[in-house]
Amino acid sequence: MTAFAGPRDLLEVDLSARTARRTPLGDDVFADALGGVALAVRLIEERVRGPLDPLGGDNPIVFAAGPFASTPVPAANKHALATISPLTGLLNEGLSSSHFSAVLRRCGLAAIVITGTADGWTTLAIDGDAVRFEDASHLAGLSARETTKALRDSYGDRSLRVCAIGVAGERGVRYAAVENDGRQAGRGGTGTVFGAKRLKAIALRGRGEVGIADPAATARLAATLRERALGPKTAKYRVLGTSANLRVLQRMGQLPTRNFTAATFAGAENVTPERARESAGTYVELRAGCAGCPVQCEHQYVRKGRDRRSAAASEYESVWAFGPNCGVDDLDAVLEAIGRCDELGLDTISTGSAIAFAMECAQHGLVASDAFGPELRFGNGAVLLPAIDAIAQRSAGLGDVLADGVRAAARRIGYGAERFAMHCKGLELPGYEPRALPTYALGLATCTRGACHNRAATYDRDLRDPSDDRGDGARARDAIEAEDRAIAWDSLVLCKFVRDCFDDFDTEAAALWSAVSGIALDAAGLRAAAQRTWERKRRINARLGWTPDDDTLPERLFAEGMADGPNAGRRVEPQHLASLRAAYESLRREAGMPLAVG
Amino acid sequence: MNVELFGMARALAGVSHVELAVDEPVAFPEFLRALADAVPALVPDVVAPAADALVEPNLLLLDGRRGLRDGETFGEADRPCILFLASGG
Numbered sequence: 001m002t003a004f005a006g007p008r009d010l011l012e013v014d015l016s017a018r019t020a021r022r023t024p025l026g027d028d029v030f031a032d033a034l035g036g037v038a039l040a041v042r043l044i045e046e047r048v049r050g051p052l053d054p055l056g057g058d059n060p061i062v063f064a065a066g067p068f069a070s071t072p073v074p075a076a077n078k079h080a081l082a083t084i085s086p087l088t089g090l091l092n093e094g095l096s097s098s099h100f101s102a103v104l105r106r107c108g109l110a111a112i113v114i115t116g117t118a119d120g121w122t123t124l125a126i127d128g129d130a131v132r133f134e135d136a137s138h139l140a141g142l143s144a145r146e147t148t149k150a151l152r153d154s155y156g157d158r159s160l161r162v163c164a165i166g167v168a169g170e171r172g173v174r175y176a177a178v179e180n181d182g183r184q185a186g187r188g189g190t191g192t193v194f195g196a197k198r199l200k201a202i203a204l205r206g207r208g209e210v211g212i213a214d215p216a217a218t219a220r221l222a223a224t225l226r227e228r229a230l231g232p233k234t235a236k237y238r239v240l241g242t243s244a245n246l247r248v249l250q251r252m253g254q255l256p257t258r259n260f261t262a263a264t265f266a267g268a269e270n271v272t273p274e275r276a277r278e279s280a281g282t283y284v285e286l287r288a289g290c291a292g293c294p295v296q297c298e299h300q301y302v303r304k305g306r307d308r309r310s311a312a313a314s315e316y317e318s319v320w321a322f323g324p325n326c327g328v329d330d331l332d333a334v335l336e337a338i339g340r341c342d343e344l345g346l347d348t349i350s351t352g353s354a355i356a357f358a359m360e361c362a363q364h365g366l367v368a369s370d371a372f373g374p375e376l377r378f379g380n381g382a383v384l385l386p387a388i389d390a391i392a393q394r395s396a397g398l399g400d401v402l403a404d405g406v407r408a409a410a411r412r413i414g415y416g417a418e419r420f421a422m423h424c425k426g427l428e429l430p431g432y433e434p435r436a437l438p439t440y441a442l443g444l445a446t447c448t449r450g451a452c453h454n455r456a457a458t459y460d461r462d463l464r465d466p467s468d469d470r471g472d473g474a475r476a477r478d479a480i481e482a483e484d485r486a487i488a489w490d491s492l493v494l495c496k497f498v499r500d501c502f503d504d505f506d507t508e509a510a511a512l513w514s515a516v517s518g519i520a521l522d523a524a525g526l527r528a529a530a531q532r533t534w535e536r537k538r539r540i541n542a543r544l545g546w547t548p549d550d551d552t553l554p555e556r557l558f559a560e561g562m563a564d565g566p567n568a569g570r571r572v573e574p575q576h577l578a579s580l581r582a583a584y585e586s587l588r589r590e591a592g593m594p595l596a597v598g
Numbered sequence: 599m600n601v602e603l604f605g606m607a608r609a610l611a612g613v614s615h616v617e618l619a620v621d622e623p624v625a626f627p628e629f630l631r632a633l634a635d636a637v638p639a640l641v642p643d644v645v646a647p648a649a650d651a652l653v654e655p656n657l658l659l660l661d662g663r664r665g666l667r668d669g670e671t672f673g674e675a676d677r678p679c680i681l682f683l684a685s686g687g
Contacts, residue, residue, distance in 0.1 A: 232642065232643040232644075232653055233653075233654070235606055235643050236605060236606050236655070236682060239606060239609055240605060240606065240609060244604070244605045244606075244682075245683050247604050247605075247608075248604050248605060248662075248681045248682070248683055249683075251602070251604060251662040251679060251681065252659070252662040252663055252681075253662070253663070274608075274609075459683075460683065463683055464657055464665065465659070465664070465665030466659075466663045466664065466665075467663060467664040467665065468665060500654055500655060566661065566662070566663050567663070
């Protein structure tokens with residue numbers, strides 16, 4: 001086997017003992033697990049042998065660098081974070097990106113594993129080869145952005161790269177995010193685990209060279225990808241951003257509205273960021289993106305005359321969570337809610353879903369409608385900020401209840417509130433309608449992370465032709481392919497926004513990996529690595545208590561037909577989901593992958 | 599024939615609907631040529647340069663919910679929409 005050319009060190013940090021140990025990972029590790037999510041999952045599997053308290057010191061947080069970060073490969077300055085989720089109790093692996101990812105490798109690191117719990121708020125400072133545990137008590141209460149500025153000021157170094165949590169992570173909100181460079185690893189509560197460990201921030205400074213096995217081949221392949229990424233295949237992200245989905249899903253009658261009680265939203269047009277763009281006299285549009293990415297997909301908006309630093313990102317999921325899902329048709333209220341979540345360090349999908357859940361509970365008299373001051377009801381944009389603040393601060397009462405996520409909140413509220421809790425395995429649903437998308441419904445149910453649209457992106461096939469009834473076997477194959485493909489992307493790690501820039505992803509991506517790493521890989525090898533990682537994810541979850549019965553959907557999707565639009569009346573038939581799952585499990589077994597191994 | 603535009607098609611055309619001069623029912627190839635003629639700005643980012651295909655991930659759905667079968671013809675009453683979805687980064 002050829003030697004892995006890139007940074008290969010694993011940094012193991014024990015916050016309780018205040019120790020750090022640096023060891024090189026062997027070539028066999030990279031041949032097996034590539035990097036990113038696959039490497040993070042492998043490192044988690046080696047350390048999680050049975051049930052554990054996600055908020056305890058034993059729960060590891062793993063950072064695993066994308067193997068193309070800090071190389072000429074575009075849309076690849078990314079890293080994976082993995083831990084056991086305090087929201088689901090299961091494996092949670094997410095991604096973040098930009099300069100922090102690149103500098104991680106410039107510190108000579110392939111991965112960091114953090115265990116233990118610090119005595120007080122701590123910044124883990126990694127300065128090249130040196131590791132320090134610094135007092136962060138003066139940073140408590142600051143946002144991630146403020147924390148970054150404070151650390152840069154104290155170091156006198158504006159190039160310092162920082163990831164940090166905000167107030168929500170400090171207060172133990174179970175869906176707190178970790179932010180770096182304005183990007184968030186939001187879902188599943190990795191920021192909560194940071195907070196439980198009293199880890200406020202990680203500061204990186206590294207200027208080492210990042211080795212590339214075949215620089216000429218890498219430059220050639222990267223140039224091809226960059227050229228394609230500047231073309232029409234990514235124009236939708238550059239020109240419009242993901243929020244363009246709002247108008248499309250509204251037209252298709254598949255826009256989850258008011259906590260999934262409707263599928264069309266009369267006010268959708270009002271919260272479409274395209275409308276903000278078209279109202280150039282009212283809003284200013286700002287563009288942003290990750291380091292080294294030609295797509296620059298992020299579209300931010302702020303009202304003219306306001307501080308541009310308050311501009312909020314208008315990603316589809318975030319706009320959906322506070323717009324249609326809360327029945328709010330006021331774009332200012334939605335953008336302010338998104339901005340406040342970023343400031344406090346909250347996952348926007350789970351926060352919006354928690355508020356929508358509470359609105360429905362209030363509608364049915366299960367919680368006080370004045371719990372946050374302004375009336376807690378669908379459509380009232382004035383309640384969003386007070387609710388978000390109460391959640392982030394874990395204010396006594398409903399804020400504290402919602403801070404644990406909708407599954408736990410429903411249990412505490414009782415009186416049948418479970419029927420309003422839209423989650424899979426504890427993770428709140430994103431903005432697609434499973435009742436109209438059978439393959440997506442299967443993908444959500446089987447996803448090891450819970451209701452994650454990025455790990456189970458099976459809506460894409462369904463949406464291309466919603467009327468195509470291609471049978472359970474084909475849907476199961478599509479779901480498996482989507483899961484494994486996502487693992488491959490998330491392990492290399494490439495942004496999925498360049499997904500259409502490959503003619504043959506497996507072959508071309510494997511060639512990129514071989515050129516960069518020096519370890520030969522072909523298309524079949526890439527697929528096998530993804531399958532191994534899927535198996536590891538299942539095995540970790542089984543150790544944590546997952547059973548096949550957990551692979552299901554919220555009760556509402558079975559019990560209530562869609563209320564309106566062209567899909568009115570559609571629901572998930574329990575027998576159909578069982579049939580889809582049987583086909584899925586059969587295909588997974590045929591591929592030699594056991595479904596649950598303790 | 600009235601066609602609804604979403605996403606990139608709408609951004610490039612600058613309008614939410616476009617009127618095509620075609621005989622109905624129309625087959626997909628004739629529809630695409632008429633679309634390219636009516637809105638040249640859609641070529642090449644939405645309609646392929648030869649006007650023989652939509653550029654991925656743009657697609658044609660009838661009434662926003664049904665794909666076209668091989669050889670199928672359609673008319674304005676079928677409410678053709680050009681759209682796409684974008685997510686997952």
